[in-house]
Amino acid sequence: MAADKTSLEELSNNNSNYLNDELDQKNHLQKIRTVGSVAMTAELFEKLYVSPQTKVKGDLRKTFGNPTPIALVGFIMALTPLSCDLMGWRGAGGSGAAEIGAYYFFGGLLQVITGLLEWILGNTFSSVVFSSFGAFFLTFGATLTPSFAAFSTYAVAGDPTSTGLETKGFNASFGYFMLFMGLLCVVYLICALRVNICFVMIFFTLILTFSFLTGAYFVLAMNYTGNAVLSAKLLKAAGASAFVTSAFGWWTFFAMMLASIDFPISLPVGDLSKMIKPASSKA
Template sequence: MQQLRNAQTINMSAELFEKLFLSRHDSISGTVDWRKSLGNPTPIALVGIVISLTPLSCDLMGLLGAGGNGAAGVATYYFFGGLLLLLAALLEWLMGNTFPSVVFAAYGAFFFSFGGTLTPSFAAFASYAPAGADPASGLRTQAFNASFGWILVWMCVLSLMFFICSLRTNIALVTIFFSLVGVFGTLAGAYFFLAANFDRNGSTAGTFVKAGGVCGFVASMATWWFLLSTLLDTVDFPIRLPLGDLSGWIEPGSARRGSMA
């Protein structure tokens, strides 16, 4: 009886320990309920976005002497923008959340790519430099600027697709994706101006870069709001920040198909 009253004296066989604590917690149907097994991965991705995009936006706007098109934040793009977003994308995929999984994977891959472009060992711009010249001279070539501009163009198109899909979610996401369309669109314009004539169009391209920074800052602030709202909800805080639900604004396709049946 004394052993039953004192939990420290209970002996447990290895077989019983494995059965209680090491076996898979499958549902009756034999599948794992990932929603109960894992936490909410969305804040992980949002942290990656705000710590990557906010400083980059300040660099593009040239605030307090910042500049260099975000070259100082290369490590941030790898570990916050790339790693955290791809990790969150995988977790969202495991939980069956297709849209956020695709979004996080796309922007995570972009931040990895952007960081790689700014890393000299990748030779992204050095490959365009004339033989024997400074590798940085490749940044002034038409081929590099036009090629990088096309990457931004198609990221703009992808962001536009995300924006259209977000019209059934909330105002915060709509603001983020609409602003990102502006970011990639204006930066693409800047690089195409540089490709046309680097020296003559430098001032115009700089204006486009600053405009991209403004759009990025708007997207960052909306993401900060989204992050705080999500974290408050995670800890069951009594105050909730509204995200502007739009789920009832557009009729779901399933409901429309059901009414036509």
């Protein structure tokens, strides 16, 4: 009987130890969940997502990674070479036709995919921004691709298709596209006043870029040969402005990557979340 009692006590102790180990494991997992559920500050959220923090249902932001840096990679890797082309550095030119692949895959594909992911996470502002710029780069790349016949349609029958680039119809039409991209950036600039200074500067310099591009195509539409020099100067100014845009994009991307791995050094992006109070705070 004593032996049986001892066996029962040992079994009870073993079960107790097993249960304690299981409870410790559950407590440990709970601590991990608690750490992961700590609400980040508005400043950190806007640095990571370049969008004001909004309340959404579910925990998708805790389940999936942050897609925003993917879009920024696509943006800067498409725009930076284009800006150098427009400025004509080291003999570059041709309106960036050599980077058509970068416009499709970096500027277009990555940003459109990220726009969809941002939409799933409930980040409306960044979703719209990335989707629209992804569409811009896809459009720009398609315009430079001969098979889309964007410029060959304007060429006179029997002439080389490239002569369509010199026509009034093509340059005036494409100039309007640049004009309304600039208008879109005005809307984004106003919205970015609730995000950070880097984003404000990105859209401000993009407005300048699209303004110069609009002027370059419009003067070519007026007189392609006579205004060629003026158009070249406007394109160079657009490239310089786009290069400044790229610089702010690279800085923002670097700041995001450091924050994403909890690096001990952080780069400031000029948080503006407290400058303009949200409408919901007045309710």
